[in-house]
Amino acid sequence: MRTCRPRRNPEVALANAGIPFRFPVGEVIQEELTARGWTTQDFAERMGTHAEIPLNMLAVDMLIAVPESRIDQQMADELGRAFGVSGQFFMRLQEAYFALDEVAMSDAPHLDGGFN
Numbered sequence: 001m002r003t004c005r006p007r008r009n010p011e012v013a014l015a016n017a018g019i020p021f022r023f024p025v026g027e028v029i030q031e032e033l034t035a036r037g038w039t040t041q042d043f044a045e046r047m048g049t050h051a052e053i054p055l056n057m058l059a060v061d062m063l064i065a066v067p068e069s070r071i072d073q074q075m076a077d078e079l080g081r082a083f084g085v086s087g088q089f090f091m092r093l094q095e096a097y098f099a100l101d102e103v104a105m106s107d108a109p110h111l112d113g114g115f116n
Contacts, residue, residue, distance in 0.1 A: 025071055030064045044056035044060060046081070047082045073091065
């Protein structure tokens with residue numbers, strides 16, 4: 001008889017590891033897919049109906065391949081549903097990632113040699 005592994009909760013796993021939520025959404029998705037042994041197709045199937053699978057696969061692949069990709073609330077909710085967490089987890093993850101980029105950019109030297 002095959003035993004089921006307990007479901008991983010990415011929000012709890014990251015918090016317990018003391019990892020700040022400053023990763024692109026796609027990187028967290030890729031880590032969770034690997035940890036759960038899911039393909040992008042498996043994940044896409046968990047996100048929606050049969051008709052939406054190709055679109056969901058494309059969206060997930062894009063999030064993984066392009067860290068600058070942004071999600072909206074609907075996509076965050078679909079990601080959350082598939083992973084068993086709230087959509088807000090993914091919205092906060094995205095906000096933290098892009099906020100870090102904005103801070104780094106504001107502290108970067110400008111062409112004139114000055115700082116903001």
